[in-house]
Amino acid sequence: MAQSPEMRASDADRDRVAGLLREHYAEGRLTVEEFDERLERLYKSKTYGELEVLTADLPGTDLAAYSARADKPAPKDDKKADEDKGLVAAWSAWAAASGVNWVIWLIVSATSDDGGVYPWPLWVMGPWGVILLVSTVAGVFTKKPKSS
Template sequence: MAVEPGMRASDDDRDRVASVLREHYAQGRLDSEEFGERLERLYASKTYGELATLTSDLPDVDLSRLPAAAPAPSKDVAPKEDQRGLTAAWGAWAMASSVNWGIWFIIGATDGFDFPYPWPLWVMGPWGIILLISTIVGGQGKGRNQR
């Protein structure tokens, strides 16, 4: 079936043109500003004719040799890097909290078990709340379609 310029383009068609634009950007034919502008126009395009204008001044690229676009990650599963970052942040929080509570205990024990105000709560409380919010909400923006 022949492709007419007025025919509607699919998401796969736009993804293939995006791959071509990325290839030309990687080869230095497009600077970052041009690349960004063309991507914006690409994802606003509705027809094959509009897609063709985005690459009309660029040499042909064999799309069959380019790798397929990677599937978007699921919103439910955070990437390993995010999980490692959260694990490290919680570990730092636990270590700092333990050290502060240890100091608090030593001060109280050396003062005849007359423990002072529990000031470590002021260290661990706000930090813990921020970490908890980051853990619960942080991964919800990942994996969305950026078009």
């Protein structure tokens, strides 16, 4: 850290250290008890020297380079997220097309003199829905189990 250890720390400095401690806790370098104890000491700290002591035994603790990222979301599996978005989009398109077809069928049925009109939207939504269902179920059963 570029500042002298006797220099007083700001709230933003304490927030940066808290974010760093959260990151190390999430990575398993700190136990719950250690994390709680360090947070308690952190918010009582007044100088940069006291802040450095809290992170001295942790790797990569250059506080000047560390930005305040409170509650940084954990990195997600981008491939899995993309698959989920694609699956939601496919089911959404199916539902929208099915809904539009049923509304058209309902209007035609209501204005028809024959009484009952054949439910032709089933031919639109049926095969498409079966394909989506098989794709969804196959995607669930073909995933590799996580190893411990």
